[in-house]
Amino acid sequence: MRSFHILMVIAAVGIVVSLGLQLLIPAGPPPKLTVQVTEPALSAEAARGKATFEKFCRECHGPSAGGSDQGPPLVHRIYHPDHHADGAFLLAVRNGVRRHHWPFGDMPPRPEVSQAQAAEVARYVRELQQANGIF
Numbered sequence: 001m002r003s004f005h006i007l008m009v010i011a012a013v014g015i016v017v018s019l020g021l022q023l024l025i026p027a028g029p030p031p032k033l034t035v036q037v038t039e040p041a042l043s044a045e046a047a048r049g050k051a052t053f054e055k056f057c058r059e060c061h062g063p064s065a066g067g068s069d070q071g072p073p074l075v076h077r078i079y080h081p082d083h084h085a086d087g088a089f090l091l092a093v094r095n096g097v098r099r100h101h102w103p104f105g106d107m108p109p110r111p112e113v114s115q116a117q118a119a120e121v122a123r124y125v126r127e128l129q130q131a132n133g134i135f
Helices: 002-024 042-057 085-096 115-131
Strands: none
Touching: 042 115, 085 115
């Protein structure tokens, strides 16, 4: 009888772990989450940021930071300066980011992008956000 109870406990734990993993790990590829972005006339700093963005960020964050099936749109209220200050972009480039807001994987660090370039990318994103009603 005791071994029956042990087997029942093991089965219950297995079910709980299985259900928990299904909730934590989405099935299949992440959805494509994109937004339409109107690109304004850019300041010189933002234009330099756009060039850096196109080279290092566009593949995941999509054209004009509108998102793709690889990464989230940065022209989104989640990245409003009150929630993600410019320093968050600088830290993301330097240290990477653990997945937290979106169903995509972790963002790896981008050591090939200098902090000065990251600041220009942040300026580019902010000007896009402003032109698209984010703030």
